Amino acid sequence: TPKKANAPPGTPLVPPQDLPSRPRRNRRSPSIREAISETTISPANLILPVFIHDGEQNIPIGSMPGVDRLGWRHGLLDSVAEARSYGVNSVVLFPKTPEELKTPTAEEAFNADGLVQRSIRLLKDRYPDLEVYTDVALDPYNSDGHDGIVRDDGVVMNDETVEFLCRQAVSQARAGADCVSPSDMMDGRVGAIRRALDREGFTNVSIMAYTAKYASAYYGPFRDALASAPKAGQENRIIPKDKKTYQQDPANYREALREARLDEAEGADIMMVKPGLPYLDIIRLLRDNSTLPIAAYHVSGEYAMLKAAAERGWLNERDAVLEALLSLRRAGSDLILTYYATQAAKWMAGEH
Numbered sequence: 001t002p003k004k005a006n007a008p009p010g011t012p013l014v015p016p017q018d019l020p021s022r023p024r025r026n027r028r029s030p031s032i033r034e035a036i037s038e039t040t041i042s043p044a045n046l047i048l049p050v051f052i053h054d055g056e057q058n059i060p061i062g063s064m065p066g067v068d069r070l071g072w073r074h075g076l077l078d079s080v081a082e083a084r085s086y087g088v089n090s091v092v093l094f095p096k097t098p099e100e101l102k103t104p105t106a107e108e109a110f111n112a113d114g115l116v117q118r119s120i121r122l123l124k125d126r127y128p129d130l131e132v133y134t135d136v137a138l139d140p141y142n143s144d145g146h147d148g149i150v151r152d153d154g155v156v157m158n159d160e161t162v163e164f165l166c167r168q169a170v171s172q173a174r175a176g177a178d179c180v181s182p183s184d185m186m187d188g189r190v191g192a193i194r195r196a197l198d199r200e201g202f203t204n205v206s207i208m209a210y211t212a213k214y215a216s217a218y219y220g221p222f223r224d225a226l227a228s229a230p231k232a233g234q235e236n237r238i239i240p241k242d243k244k245t246y247q248q249d250p251a252n253y254r255e256a257l258r259e260a261r262l263d264e265a266e267g268a269d270i271m272m273v274k275p276g277l278p279y280l281d282i283i284r285l286l287r288d289n290s291t292l293p294i295a296a297y298h299v300s301g302e303y304a305m306l307k308a309a310a311e312r313g314w315l316n317e318r319d320a321v322l323e324a325l326l327s328l329r330r331a332g333s334d335l336i337l338t339y340y341a342t343q344a345a346k347w348m349a350g351e352h
C-alpha cells in the first residue's frame with residue numbers, strides 16, 4: 001500500500017523498483033550535468049556568412065528577417081567588428097551581383113576589382129587575423145543562375161566550369177582570402193583548385209570543400225538574397241530549373257562517402273555537409289570516416305524556419321537555436337556556418 005504524500009522526505013511512496021541502473025542519477029543536479037556534458041560549443045566554432053552588395057545602405061532580406069545585404073564598406077566592416085567582439089573571427093562572403101554584370105560564363109567571378117576581391121582586401125587590411133572564407137561557384141555571377149556554365153542544350157558543363165572556378169579561386173587568394181570554399185559540386189574541382197593555387201604560390205591558402213551538398217529546398221531564402229535562382233529558359237537555350245545534375249539527391253547516403261573520399265584525396269583541408277540539421281546522419285558519416293575537420297552549413301532555410309516560429313511566439317528562439325547548433329556539434333561537426341553566429345555568440349556570453 002502506497003505511503004501518504006506528506007510523509008518525511010526520503011520516505012518511499014511505493015516500494016523501490018529493483019533497478020541497478022538509474023540514468024537519472026547522472027542528471028540530478030546542474031553540477032553533475034555540467035561535469036558529464038559530452039558536447040561543447042563556443043563562438044570559435046562559428047563562421048558568419050555575410051551577404052554584400054556594392055551600395056551604401058544595408059538592405060533587409062525579406063525571407064531572412066534580421067539578415068541584411070550589407071553595404072560595402074561600412075555595413076560589412078560594422079558587422080564583422082560586432083562578430084569579432086563576441087569571439088566570431090571567421091566570415092564567408094557572398095556577393096549580390098548587379099544583373100548587368102552577369103554573363104553566361106560569369107567572368108565577373110574573377111574580376112580582380114570585383115566586390116568579393118575588394119571586400120577581402122578591405123577586411124584583411126583592417127583585421128589581418130580575421131579568417132576570411134570565400135565561396136567558389138559561378139551562380140552569383142551567372143546570368144543563367146547556375147553554379148556552372150550552361151551549354152545551349154541545357155548541360156551544365158563540368159571540365160569547362162572547373163577552369164573558371166580555378167581562376168575564381170586564384171583571384172580570391174590573390175586578394176588575400178585565407179580559405180576558398182568550392183560550393184559548385186563539379187567533379188574534380190578540389191584537386192584542380194589545389195593545383196592552381198599551388199602553381200600561383202598560394203600553398204598556404206586552404207580549401208573547405210562543400211563535399212556533401214544536397215539539392216535542397218532549404219536554399220530558397222539564400223537565392224532570394226542574391227537573386228541567384230536558376231533563370232527561365234529561352235527559345236533557343238534550355239536552362240535547367242534545378243541543380244539536380246550536380247548537387248546530391250537528398251535520398252542518398254553512400255554517395256556522400258564517395259564524395260568525401262574524392263575530396264580528401266584531392267587535397268581538401270575541411271569537408272562540409274550542407275544543409276545542416278536535416279543531414280545530421282551525413283555529418284556523422286563523414287566524421288567517422290575521415291580525420292579531416294568537418295563543417296556543417298546551417299543554411300538560410302533553417303534560419304528562416306526558426307525565425308518564423310520565433311516571431312509567432314511558437315518557439316523560444318534562443319533555446320531552439322542553441323539546441324540546433326549543439327546538435328550539429330554532437331553529430332560531429334567542428335565548424336558551423338550559421339546566420340545566427342553573432343547572435344548565438346551573444347547568447348553564449350549571457351546576453352539577450
Ligand code: PBG
Nearest residue numbers: 137139183218219222299300301
Ligand atoms: C551557391 C551557394 C548556395 C548556398 C551557398 N552557396 C546556393 C545554391 O547552391 O543554390 C546556400 C546557402 C544557404 O542557403 O544558406 N553555390
